[in-house]
Structures are given as C-alpha cells and as structure tokens.
Amino acid sequence: MLPLERLQDAQRLIADTLAPTPLLLDHVLSERIGRRVWLKGELFQRTGSFKPRGSLHWVRTASREELAGGLGAVSAGNHALGLAWAAGQLGIPVTIVMPENASRFKVEGSRALGAEVILHGDINEAWEFMHRLVEERGLTLVHPYDNERIIAGQGTVGLEILEQAPEATAVLCPVGGGGLIAGIGSATAALRPGLSLIGVEPSGAASMAHAWAQGAPSRLKKVETCAKSLAAAIVGEHSYPLCRETTQAMVQIDDAAIGRAMHHLLYQAKLMAEPGAAVGVGALLEEAVTLPPEGDVVVVITGGNMSREELTPFL
Structure with a gap:
C-alpha cells in the first residue's frame, strides 16, 4: 500500500483549493438495512467528481x-x-x-x-x-488511475471518510480502473485495518474482478455497461496490487440494479448521481454484499456529471 505519509502530504498539498466533501445520512437505506448508511458526496467536489x-x-x-x-x-x-x-x-x-x-x-x-x-x-x-x-x-x-501520484490524491477521500465516520466498519467503493479504491485502501489499511473495504463493479465491466481471477491485470474483450465512468477495459499495474492487498471483497451488479440504485438516489436520497456513482448503493439494495455484523456503512458517491438526456432513462 502507499505510505500513509504520502496520502497525508497529498491532502495538505490540495487542501487550499479542494475542500472536504460531506457525509450525508441516507435515512431510507439506513432503515432498510438496520444500520446507519452514510453517502460520501464526491459529486459535490470541483467538476462534479472525485477526480x-x-x-x-x-x-x-x-x-x-x-x-x-x-x-x-x-x-x-x-x-x-x-x-x-x-x-x-x-x-x-x-x-x-x-x-x-x-x-x-x-x-x-x-x-x-x-x-x-x-x-x-x-x-x-x-x-x-x-x-x-x-x-x-x-x-x-497523465493516466486516469494507474499512477501513484493520482492514487495518492484519490486516497484523500479515504482520509476524510475515516475522520468523518469514526464508527464505520465498512466502505463500499465503485471500481473502474481501481485508482480510487487503491487510494482509499491505502488509507484504511494504515489507520483502520479492521475496516472492511468492498469494491463494487458493473457486471459488464468487471475488470478488477477479472484481474483478481487472473492474478494480474488482464484486458476485457468486451465492455458493456450504462456506468460509463467505470468502463475501464483493464485495471492498472499500480492500482491492481494495491486493491488486491487492501480490499476485502469485490462484487458486481448489473445495469438493472444500477437503474434501481439511480432511482433510489434521485427520489429517496435527493442526489443526482451518475450511474457509475450508484453501484455501491445498488449493491446494498440488492443485498449483494456481506457486511460486518455491526457499525456504520459508508458508500462513496463518486460523481454526478450527466446531461438531461442521460438522466431521463432513470426517472
């Protein structure tokens, strides 16, 4: 994993320009699963995502x-x-x-x-x-995810989660190329090693699960998903081992489940998140994940960039 000091240096370096994003309590989802579910609002970051x-x-x-x-x-x-x-x-x-x-x-x-x-x-x-x-x-x-400097910057999301959610025992993170989960994993492994970090992918672009199965990054022959922000055909040489070392589980959900998660976020959580940002919520709604027996759950809502035309199918 990346050294904690490297993540903390990144946090100090960008703090004057990029403010922490909020944790929002999802009341409906919390009542449904019987524990507090917090949504990490990266869609409120500059340019509408964690990037x-x-x-x-x-x-x-x-x-x-x-x-x-x-x-x-x-x-x-x-x-x-x-x-x-x-x-x-x-x-x-x-x-x-x-x-x-x-x-x-x-x-x-x-x-x-x-x-x-x-x-x-x-x-x-x-x-x-x-x-x-x-x-x-x-x-x-400048690689979107397979670069340690990029990963360190994304790891500041993990540092913020640990500061904001001291009772969290699980974090659900969308996975495309793996840069975000590699950064968050480096933070959680260093500061809260007992926390369960769970990656969630669209089933039509499960490049990290494919890498886990192959033992190394391996290009998917076909990528097909409504979650375009997660449509990486291959994960990174840097992000793969970091994810493999620090992530406890990888799960996948299909486009129909992503659509239901989008509907929940729009009408229940009041968040206009894009499809790739909804997969963690989808995994909870579909009961696709095994959570620790107690404690809060944090779901990273990675972005909210889409046009009216892209939003319409989920209304």
Missing part, C-alpha cells in the same frame, strides 16, 4: 519537464474534467482522447475548461490513438 483530487496533486507535484510539452489523457469523462480544471490552474494545455460514445455533457464540459477533446473509437482505440499523440506531440501522459 480533481488526483489531478491537482499530480499537477502540483509535476516537474517543469513534465509540464513543458502539455498533458495528454484518455478518459470516459470525469478524469478529463478533473485534469482540464487542474491544469487550467497553471495554464497548462491538455489534450484528451475520449471514446466516441462518451458523455456529451462531459465532452463539452472539458472543452469549456480549455481542453482539446478528440473523440476516437472505443476505449481501447482511444488509448492507441493517445499513445500516438504522445509520440507525435511530446505530451506527458
């Missing part, structure tokens, strides 16, 4: 050489928004390649923050194109 934490930490720890030629990234959307915003604080140009089916809301939002956004193929083809751009333009690649 600016890692991006700002990366930018603020970058060398002049890394910044000199501009930055490049591949993203389904939230990393694009977070990196465009963070780089914009220093006036650093950013080029983002996004899959053609990326959220138009996130595409236009990234462009509004100053990024050059190129739509290209599916997520695997987008990565191939970005690697060509890195060579042609001299860009520095």
Whole structure:
C-alpha cells in the first residue's frame, strides 16, 4: 500500500483549493438495512467528481519537464474534467482522447475548461490513438488511475471518510480502473485495518474482478455497461496490487440494479448521481454484499456529471 505519509502530504498539498466533501445520512437505506448508511458526496467536489483530487496533486507535484510539452489523457469523462480544471490552474494545455460514445455533457464540459477533446473509437482505440499523440506531440501522459501520484490524491477521500465516520466498519467503493479504491485502501489499511473495504463493479465491466481471477491485470474483450465512468477495459499495474492487498471483497451488479440504485438516489436520497456513482448503493439494495455484523456503512458517491438526456432513462 502507499505510505500513509504520502496520502497525508497529498491532502495538505490540495487542501487550499479542494475542500472536504460531506457525509450525508441516507435515512431510507439506513432503515432498510438496520444500520446507519452514510453517502460520501464526491459529486459535490470541483467538476462534479472525485477526480480533481488526483489531478491537482499530480499537477502540483509535476516537474517543469513534465509540464513543458502539455498533458495528454484518455478518459470516459470525469478524469478529463478533473485534469482540464487542474491544469487550467497553471495554464497548462491538455489534450484528451475520449471514446466516441462518451458523455456529451462531459465532452463539452472539458472543452469549456480549455481542453482539446478528440473523440476516437472505443476505449481501447482511444488509448492507441493517445499513445500516438504522445509520440507525435511530446505530451506527458497523465493516466486516469494507474499512477501513484493520482492514487495518492484519490486516497484523500479515504482520509476524510475515516475522520468523518469514526464508527464505520465498512466502505463500499465503485471500481473502474481501481485508482480510487487503491487510494482509499491505502488509507484504511494504515489507520483502520479492521475496516472492511468492498469494491463494487458493473457486471459488464468487471475488470478488477477479472484481474483478481487472473492474478494480474488482464484486458476485457468486451465492455458493456450504462456506468460509463467505470468502463475501464483493464485495471492498472499500480492500482491492481494495491486493491488486491487492501480490499476485502469485490462484487458486481448489473445495469438493472444500477437503474434501481439511480432511482433510489434521485427520489429517496435527493442526489443526482451518475450511474457509475450508484453501484455501491445498488449493491446494498440488492443485498449483494456481506457486511460486518455491526457499525456504520459508508458508500462513496463518486460523481454526478450527466446531461438531461442521460438522466431521463432513470426517472
């Protein structure tokens, strides 16, 4: 796991710009499962997700050489928004390649923050194109999840949870490429090793469970899920071992369950969370997780970036 001091350094480095996000008590879900369920509101963070934490930490720890030629990234959307915003604080140009089916809301939002956004193929083809751009333009690649500086920044979510929820015995975390759960796991393993950290993936993009089964990151042949923010075809060389070491269980839910979780968050919790942010709540609603016998439960609500058209199917 990443050293605790590294997470704490990241927290100090970004604290002047990124405020802690709140824990909100989900009364309906708490009554349903018979214990307090807290929602960690990362959808209230800058640019609407947890991603600016890692991006700002990366930018603020970058060398002049890394910044000199501009930055490049591949993203389904939230990393694009977070990196465009963070780089914009220093006036650093950013080029983002996004899959053609990326959220138009996130595409236009990234462009509004100053990024050059190129739509290209599916997520695997987008990565191939970005690697060509890195060579042609001299860009520095800022990986959305497979970078220890990014992971350390995301780990500040874990530090905040432990400060805000002293009675928590379980944390449910959405998993795409694994950067967030790797960071949270580094915090919980260091400060509260008895806590149960549970990863939740969409069944159509269960790249971390696939890596666990294979014993190493292994690319999925097909990714198909409504939770586009979690649609990573392969987890990271850094995020995989950190997740494997610090996470107690990985579970998956299907798109129908994600839809029910979206409905709950909208109408019961009053939160407009995106599909990828709803999977932890979905796992509780579907009784897909085994929780410790007592204690509070924290569910990370990772983001809330979507257009009216994307929201409509869940109303």
